Each structure stands twice: as structure tokens, then as C-alpha cells.
Amino acid sequence: MRDWLERFVDDGTIGESQLEEARSMAANLGITPEDALVRLGYISGGDLGRAQAEEFGYDYIELEGRQIPHSVIELVTESLARENLVIPIESDGDSVVIAMNNPNNIEVLDKLRFVLNRDIRPVMAPLESITAAINRHYGQSETES
Structure with missing residues (x-):
């Protein structure tokens, strides 16, 4: 099966040697090639988030400046x-739209379904924008005393 990251080589975003360098770095550091x-x-x-969303059939959203x-x-x-x-990021009563970096993470989705007792609709967003939105x-939010 062809690695989905080859699409970045095919469209000229990166060269084959850059993809190989990323794979090597990933193996050495224990991170994903992405x-x-x-x-x-x-x-x-x-760019990674948009490509992953397209590849795996999820919506992609920008969190920067989004008011939740x-x-x-x-x-x-x-x-x-x-x-x-x-x-x-959204709720309609029966379901909650959740921005996450890996919408294929069944463990996290199951945990959210259990804790929230609602349907979860995952959407894709870059990790750094999720972290920034969490911090923001x-x-x-004020803590109750």
C-alpha cells in the first residue's frame, strides 16, 4: 500500500529526499513522519492538517480567531x-463537534462519547492551533471557588 505522504512528493511540495529525511528522523525520535x-x-x-482531512474524509477547520x-x-x-x-467547538444538544489532530483515534473518541454522553463529530485541526485554542x-475561563 502506498504511503499517503507520497502525495506531498507528487504535488511538488517536498522532494523524495526530504520525505526520506523525515522518515529517518521519525524513526530516530519515535515520532510520526508527519x-x-x-x-x-x-x-x-x-498544510498537513488539510491534507490529512482530505485523505481520511474529515472536515478541516481553522481555530485561530474562532470564538467558541x-x-x-x-x-x-x-x-x-x-x-x-x-x-x-460546537454543540447542538445531541452531538458535539470536537476539533482534534487525529480523528482516527478511537480511544479518545470513545472516552469523549462516554464522558459527554453525546455523539461526537470529529473535525481536523493542526495540533499547534488546538493547543493555542485550549490555552486561549x-x-x-474562571475557576469556581
């Missing part, structure tokens, strides 16, 4: 959001 491509600066987190209602943020505790690198929104 993360290595971003760390090396060959592709941006946004406090009532939606409150659905997921700060510890759950930080531990799993997810952030809720949970940093603004």
Missing part, C-alpha cells in the same frame, strides 16, 4: 481537553 515533516519545516501544520461559546467549552473539562489535545479558552 510530525517530522512539520518539525523540519518542510510543510506547515495547516463558553457553554460549549464547559462541556469538556480542561484536564480532558489538555490530556487528549481536543477542544469542543481555558485560560479565560
